[in-house]
Ligand SMILES: *[C@@H]1O[C@H](CO)[C@@H](O)[C@H](O)[C@H]1NC(C)=O
Ligand SMILES: *[C@@H]1O[C@H](CO)[C@@H](O)[C@H](O)[C@H]1NC(C)=O
Ligand SMILES: *[C@@H]1O[C@H](CO)[C@@H](O)[C@H](O)[C@H]1NC(C)=O
């Protein structure tokens with residue numbers, strides 16, 4: 001039996017695969033020509049394939065295979081599917097964050113992509129991570145294109161028979177009001193079913209024997225006759241031990257419509273409330289776990305049964321949802337179930353670092369969108385015997401025009417990147433460009449606009465500026481005391497001794513004077529004041545003559561100003577006026 005993605009059932013532990021060496025597409029990029037993505041390891045930089053989180057439900061299995069085919073054969077990345085299956089979105093988020101446990105004290109390599117992530121109206125754990133560990137928080141890339149939902153279903157044969165004989169629409173809850181209609185006559189009797197296929201209502205671990213849920217049912221509906229107290233707590237009141245009878249037919253089980261619950265009685269208390277609020281004559285039984293019982297009972301008898309979409313188990317029965325009023329979050333929060341299930345958002349979630357290490361994959365996945373029909377069709381193929389890979393491959397082959405549109409234009413660079421040619425050199429326009437690369441230190445990513453649209457080029461930092469980091473969109477002026485005399489610099493040089501840079505953004509340093517100058521600073525070394533020669537100085541005031549070449553200055557008494565003029569040979573300095581200067 002399948003299951004709705006977050007229903008707590010036994011984990012299916014698949015031992016699964018690296019992405020097959022076999023190509024799906026005739027023109028697919030072969031394994032040897034694919035690229036890895038950058039990876040930060042404790043030991044430094046490394047390379048690795050794109051790692052995909054795979055959830056332990058069938059649609060995730062198929063969609064992950066499908067995504068892996070596209071990322072590897074169309075975009076040219078090495079891809080692996082994680083062998084450890086994630087049981088819910090929280091587990092998926094931990095894999096994307098590279099955390100072995102929720103507190104993340106133990107790290108493991110980060111996974112990159114989690115398709116078919118079911119966010120059950122509570123993306124809370126993902127949001128939590130955004131505040132507690134923002135650098136590890138996964139990034140949501142939007143809807144898969146479909147939503148998921150749990151519901152009760154009515155199969156086509158029953159529905160059509162009722163409609164064409166009496167005009168009764170059995171896909172609508174109001175057609176079941178026992179005071180107005182006799183819907184039961186279109187369904188099997190409880191006595192037709194074999195109780196051997198069902199679990200007793202008082203079996204522990206099943207929702208019909210969940211004290212809290214049963215008590216809550218009675219408190220909310222006032223139907224205390226619907227439950228019975230036992231030493232182990234309240235259980236559903238099942239006169240024949242197997243079926244709970246709704247108030248509308250409790251007096252006569254032959255008037256009840258069988259409702260088939262599955263798993264551990266998932267949502268049993270909700271089916272109870274619906275029956276009571278809508279005056280439906282129902283007898284709810286929990287089919288024994290395992291695909292055989294569920295599929296046999298639903299297939300062989302006319303019942304209302306639990307199911308969900310997307311799933312293929314009962315597609316062949318032309319089953320329609322039993323329509324009830326639209327979901328009310330407020331009522332559900334108060335344990336009042338007179339409305340339908342919420343639709344569940346199914347999303348593409350990636351690691352926070354994917355856009356940096358594999359920007360094309362990230363942009364591709366942003367565009368990725370499937371219809372409910374697509375996923376239902378894939379699931380049906382698998383149900384009919386195809387492997388998930390084969391079903392995915394068929395889809396990829398037949399939907400080329402759809403996914404081609406998701407492929408990012410190679411030369412549509414992002415901020416932080418720039419156009420690159422086939423020799424991995426930066427270029428300034430699209431004519432020679434084959435792709436994008438992150439701008440290296442010494443360059444900045446500059447937006448340009450051409451006939452194709454906006455993109456970025458990695459332009460060298462102008463002289464007087466520098467950029468020491470990867471992927472920046474601006475360069476920084478050299479600090480005072482430093483200079484960059486050429487463009488494309490990752491750092492600025494310190495001014496030599498005898499020179500100074502009294503402003504930022506300098507392309508050269510001013511010279512203190514023509515000859516015999518240095519720059520020095522009075523420092524205290526071992527308790528004694530000493531003049532120490534320094535470089536990288538930020539003002540002319542550090543300028544001094546080198547030893548043995550005393551300073552000659554002019555003093556303008558009228559303006560009380562003073563100007564350093566030259567450093568002269570000490571042998572001359574005993575003469576007060578060097579001729580050459582005055
Ligand atoms: C990944 O890509 C590289 C570079 O193209 C290739 O040489 C290598 O065989 C691939 N690795 C795997 C595990 O497929
Ligand atoms: C359930 O009920 C049956 C008969 O009503 C009883 O024999 C059985 O012990 C009960 N089981 C549990 C788990 O209470
Ligand atoms: C119970 O309902 C069935 C089907 O409507 C009917 O034939 C039968 O007479 C009813 N039994 C009682 C005791 O009313």
Ligand SMILES: *[C@@H]1O[C@H](CO)[C@@H](O)[C@H](O)[C@H]1NC(C)=O
Pocket residue numbers: 177178179180277278279
């Ligand atoms: C069912 O029909 C009866 C009779 O018309 C009506 O009084 C009652 O409100 C209906 N119940 C529901 C839940 O619609």
Ligand SMILES: *[C@@H]1O[C@H](CO)[C@@H](O)[C@H](O)[C@H]1NC(C)=O
Pocket residue numbers: 427428429430431432
């Ligand atoms: C594109 O760049 C190349 C050099 O990178 C240059 O020779 C060519 O003229 C440029 N073309 C346009 C349209 O600017």
Ligand SMILES: *[C@@H]1O[C@H](CO)[C@@H](O)[C@H](O)[C@H]1NC(C)=O
Pocket residue numbers: 485486493
């Ligand atoms: C630029 O500065 C460097 C380092 O001081 C120096 O070696 C080089 O000659 C200078 N280049 C020019 C063109 O001034």
Ligand SMILES: *[C@@H]1O[C@H](CO)[C@@H](O)[C@H](O)[C@H]1NC(C)=O
Pocket residue numbers: 502503510540
């Ligand atoms: C820096 O020094 C030069 C040369 O001495 C001078 O012309 C300039 O005004 C100074 N600039 C600043 C900001 O002090």
Ligand SMILES: *[C@@H]1O[C@H](CO)[C@@H](O)[C@H](O)[C@H]1NC(C)=O
Pocket residue numbers: 569570571572
């Ligand atoms: C300084 O001048 C004296 C006398 O003219 C000369 O002998 C000496 O070599 C000069 N020193 C230097 C370092 O040029």
